[in-house]
Amino acid sequence: MKKVIIADDEKAGRVLIKEYLEDYPELVLISEVNNGVDAITEINKFKPDLVFLDIQMPGKTGFEVLKHLEEIPKIIFSTAYDEYALKAFEVHAVDYLLKPYTKDRFNLAVERLNTENDKLGSLAQSILMEEPSYPHRVLVNHNKKLITIKCEDIIWIEAYGDYSKIHTESQVYLSNYGITDLEEKLNPKLFLRVHRSSIINMEKVKELNKYGKSYDVTMENGQIVRVSRGYMEAIKRITL
Structure with a gap:
């Protein structure tokens, strides 16, 4: 021991x-x-x-x-x-x-x-010299305790004051981390910041809807996430 x-x-x-x-x-x-x-x-x-x-x-x-x-x-x-x-x-x-x-x-x-x-x-x-490693799970608050959820189950993340709301198919969880902290922790090959208040899982995007010079992103759960002008360049990562 x-x-x-x-x-x-x-x-x-x-x-x-x-x-x-x-x-x-x-x-x-x-x-x-x-x-x-x-x-x-x-x-x-x-x-x-x-x-x-x-x-x-x-x-x-x-x-x-x-x-x-x-x-x-x-x-x-x-x-x-x-x-x-x-x-x-x-x-x-x-x-x-x-x-x-x-x-x-x-x-x-x-x-x-x-x-x-x-x-x-x-x-x-x-x-x-190691390549940065990113977690496969994150800790979130649920029923007054901390649990882990798989990063692959995250659909999108929403800023919530100094905290963040993590949206999955079945549940919305509260994270103690702010959205910028989560952006730094999560794999950038999978998660994309599209608004100062929003991060999306690129594998959970259902469709993009262009209006004027901007986009709305429809996620697999039907929720719509706005792309702000400041992050328009980022959206090119999921467009051909």
């Missing part, structure tokens, strides 16, 4: 790691925190074998956390910022998970737990 701590200020990030850890009964989660100060306290208290560590957190950054530890456990960084990858391996991190990452990428990080330190330099370079 190996003790695990998760330190990530995003609840969705912590939930995803816990979900992926279910496939590894030998990795036992003993604590999770949402800021750097608590991370220091919990790591020094429990002396875990492995920490999934975010970099940009309130209180202390991930690197500042490491400076205050009595013993350094194995570290897998989990962050949305790629510019810290080389620095991460300077402190002998096991791996560097760049959000958004897939379950397969997470599994690879766990497999690297036994990677020898002298191999980490080339590992860092290979990670920096």
